[in-house]
Amino acid sequence: MMRKQTLIDTARTLVADDKGLLAMDESNPTCNKRFAQLDIPQTEEARRTWRELIITTPNLSDSISGAILYDETVRQHHKDGTPFVKILIDAGIIPGIKVDTGAKAMAGHPREKITEGLDGLRERLAEYAQMGIRFAKWRAVIAMDAGIPSRACIEANAQALARYAALCQEAGLVPVVEPEVLMNGAHTLAQCSKVTEEVLRTVFDQLYIQGVMLEGMILKPNMVAPGITCSQQATMDEVADATVNCLLRAVPAAVPGIAFLSGGQAAEVATARLNAMNARFKSQLPWALAFSFARAIQQPALDMWIGKPDHVMAAQHVLYHRAKCNQAARRSQYDVKMEEDAQA
Template identity: 55%
Template sequence: MSERLEDIAVAMVANGRGVLAADESTATIKKRFDSIALESTETSRRDYREMLLRSDEAMRNYISGVILYEETLFQKAADGTPLVEIIRKSGSIPGIKVDTGAKPMPYFAKETITEGLDGLAGRLAKYYEAGARFAKWRGVIAVSDDLPTWGSVKANAHALARYAALCQEAMIVPIVEPEVLMDGAPGDHSIERSEEVTEWVLRTVFEELGDARVKLEGMILKPSMVIDGKKARKASVSEVAERTVKVLKRTVPSAVPGIAFLSGGQSTEEATAHLSAINTIRDLPWKLTFSYGRALQQEALNAWNGKAENVAAGQRAFTHRAKMCSLAAKGTWKKDLEKAA
């Protein structure tokens, strides 16, 4: 495929296809494996991700790109085939998580700053050589009546812009991910507060991207949806969709080719229903799709259960969920389709 940033970005949000976030850190995937009583080793992590990547129907029809953890980018399948090659042969694009995690921000209680800029240019060159054509960096924004602070919003937006510029210099498409948390402490904020903070954050992020001279046509935005806190009242699906689109219209330039939402603590079905409702709102300038981790993988993980004899069952579960997300990216998902699985 084309090596132009703009063409890669467009391919990542192709109609009905989205991004599989398989970039869990070693610590995070251990927690996932603990839920099925499976020891997290280099081999078990490889086997799990290979199971997903060899789900031919899902990968060819519904997945446009795969975000990998550094370990996975350089791993080979059980038969010796590089995992990156499996991704490419399916028609999908390999990507890489490049931040080193959100760390406590000095003098800003309960807020974080994402690290990983030091030495990033050199790492990007190595990742490009290994086959990565896009990258991801996540900035985390806590929400309460008093949070976030301007210092936190500004610092995380600036880091996202610096990362994005370094990616484009390395001919890698940046996924810019400012996550406004729905499940942070105390997690009882209203959807109105979520809307206010999300608009503030996105406006600041695009100001910083502009200052850093990032080419908007060669990037993807990965925002959280406008949704109330985990412990707050549940807004309706239509309200989430309407408020999310309203904020995007106010803040995201039309030059950005696509928006791939994170699931951010939503249940599998919630993330699917919200995405579908968002995509029923027509005449928007961007493609709106998914970049889900747990919301794409949880059913497959449970079906696989760490056992070789369950690989086919895990792949069926992954294919079903990817298909549901694909329908949601077209605005045609229906709850009844879940029962038909």
Template identity: 70%
Template structure:
């Protein structure tokens, strides 16, 4: 493990007011989105969609790193370059999703644990040889009646820490993603309580596993009311709850925090990130940025619909959303940016 190289990659991913693009949807998830729009659910369609993203002119103006799926990192663009090399050619760092998905947690109905540690050391070595410089592992935590259980938080935190240690051993920066899900009727306050518990346990396990904090990135959820909660808090209230929770849980040694969008609308995700910078910019010990998937890609996917004649228009929509989030990282995003499009 080369600590300096890990620190340099983490710093590069957080540099220049840019953010990360999560284009690592599993094949079933990608196919589900395609099916809703009448796009063929094939390897050819998935490759074409991801080529549309990677070849969008000027993508690197707002995006510092892109998280790929296993299928994608093995694919080639029409010109014969791999996706990893194509990203590197335009100055975007290639990363890779390495978990095997969330599965039912034995003995705990309604809860999940992320699997994929078996054989991970060898897989990481292979991905590094293909040009990946960072990786991602997602754990999911559900809020409900008597949920989450201490066991669910503990096993997911332990897995995240073991994954992170293996990544650093292989020379890859681990993105540690503990996601408290939006589904449910819980309040903003309840989400803040659970998110705090999860972050404290994750950071404790990272310490136990001797993960170098300066050589990793954190990818948490924003603190949000559940989708079915009767009261949906204002943008500023979400910003205050999220940053307060992070300040209480995340050491300043962590070089950056990149939020997942978690099912938020594109505009709300941008507005909430913007409010955090507008209200807390001088108090943040770490950079806050975005690592969005649907909140950047969905408008473009809605336009593309598998039709080659829509590629340029879809790319413009993709670049617009990426630019909006870069503006949000500076605290310069305004809703008029979207009204005008």
């Protein structure tokens, strides 16, 4: 019972006070790819320095409740020797960890992927819990195109997410359950809505079968939007309506919070869409609508830093600003003036 209450308390804290999660859990190849685009050295030390910049941003906990780390990052230290996990905890930010080992080609289903990482997960979760980690994340990747996603892909990924979530709760960690319907493609808003609803319904069926306590988890879904190459793009309000209506049909009220992924949306677009949802629906919803952005918080700061020591403070200022904009979006108080004031 004690562990159950701890899970519930942690899940609620992650979405309390209009805060959200900062995802800084890119795998080394992904992080290196972003560094390469900006001519930053693709080394462990450069990655350590970048992540130190993020977690030492002054007052980041004003708007960030939790940070999702990668296995390399969770073992790294500040240049003064302090473990990163301790820095986060001391700052009032709950440390989390990405535990899946990536999306691999799915046997018998060309163009589709299954996320791996269940083997040995119980032991890894126990180690992370001892290190002070209090929540975890697992991402499933659902692509949309002619003839996909298949039922096989949706069901296999939903079951893996549910088995991961059950193992997390057994270890005393809050599972962040991330079924991402990708933005890539020419699909319409209506098609995205249909597939996202099917994916979410399947995920919650599997969570129920595996005995996952919904009050002690966070859902991290995509927003419902047209594919990036769709000729008919949608307004902010259309995305807000489609997303919230889809969630209302598929996500049980017991879930304390929904923290959206940014999924490659431009930083300001992700923030504005979150703002539109809260402005139109916040008072009617059973769960909090929060954020768990990676690129939409990090990328502007990374573009400012570009690996230069004398850019650290400016990059931290940009990072803090993006986090505050997303907190404002939870309060439906975000507008373009916030961006203009920051640039001024």
